[in-house]
Amino acid sequence: VNLILLEPGEIGDGGVVRLRDARARHVSSVLNVARGQQVRVGVVDGPRGLGDVESAAGDDVVLRCVFEAAAPPRPAVDLLLALPRPKVLQRLWAQIAALGVGRIVLTNAEKVERHYFDTHILSPDGYRPLLLEGLQQARDTRVPDVSIHRRFRPLIEDELDDLIGDATRIVAEPAGARAIADVVASRPPARMLLAVGPEGGWNRFELEMLGAHGFTSISMGPRTLRSDTACIALLALAHDAMRSLQ
């Protein structure tokens, strides 16, 4: 954890925050800071800042926080992800949030098994702590928006424009010819949406539907990757391509 995230309601007068949970133990035992030292803090969906440690004793820590004027920008990359197996998704939440996404759109696809939807990690109580874990790792405060879509076609045909707007749409697939950096360089986007298919890939109908709705196919090389590996790899490539525009 490289930043302690605070809920807005936890911050009292003068920026004083009292922690009595796992964050307190992290400050006392892992960061190992004491009165007079500082820790990085952030408000969920708000600004980052610094907290002066006023007291730190086991699971009772008091910080006096000063925050920056503005929240960090929302990451400029969004993700359209065919719902992975629960065990895989469980591991992915924090990694996706750490790499940085503005929005996570989880969708059905032919090769997504129905029972994947019957899992507590699809409830905000299940995934939000994992997203916050990833943000604290990456020193971000912006919690990705999450939406879950049990029907692929209405999502792509009717709902995606409202969710994603005019982000440049990218789908990684074995037949893709271009590199993501070329797509970005040829028409620098304000935002990107990356589509990552299920284990076994999108079927032909799904790929045609993505193509008909503005998705450009890109390649990540000849090696077939597991969908969680592909997801991390593609997010890394997209952020790298966006940074290269700056």
Add this chain to the structure above:
Amino acid sequence: VNLILLEPGEIGDGGVVRLRDARARHVSSVLNVARGQQVRVGVVDGPRGLGDVESAAGDDVVLRCVFEAAAPPRPAVDLLLALPRPKVLQRLWAQIAALGVGRIVLTNAEKVERHYFDTHILSPDGYRPLLLEGLQQARDTRVPDVSIHRRFRPLIEDELDDLIGDATRIVAEPAGARAIADVVASRPPARMLLAVGPEGGWNRFELEMLGAHGFTSISMGPRTLRSDTACIALLALAHDAMRSLQ
């Protein structure tokens, strides 16, 4: 699994192979192929090919295989990785092999805990099946070479040249200024070695030693990543940069 890996000794006259283990069950039940159909096969560290299914019944499958003339090239990227926590490494082996590495050099560092070395997954019996799992996912046959080094300094000062030769040496670190694509484009390498530090990062001594032994610092952006996420992200960027040279 997108390719069934065979040990050289399993291949009989006329390319006939009899499988009676998890691979047989995978062919029968997951790939769901029957007599007359084909599956992709490969010889460990040898060529890829196709196997005609002669019979497939539960955990007893007979294939007649024909192989390509040459083995696929060894991946042109190597990895120098500060030993991660056992649980993290356990998950990484297959992902690293799927992304493609020629050699994995595991090293100690100040922030590597000593007990990380006391684990069965550091024995070939522990990690080789996981590497093969990743290769089967990515349709590769080249098993990465693995070496484990309990002392950082002798590794970097004395052993690395023999292990890695003249590969372009890259270390990802927060203070890195260049993008990996720039390093690759400015002096196109035949091979690359990527150094990924421990949770908490390399210490100053370690970074200076890497710098003094030819490592160029690169940045993966302002977000601090967990070392497994960083490892996957950096491998993806390196392969992408190498592909862009072709």
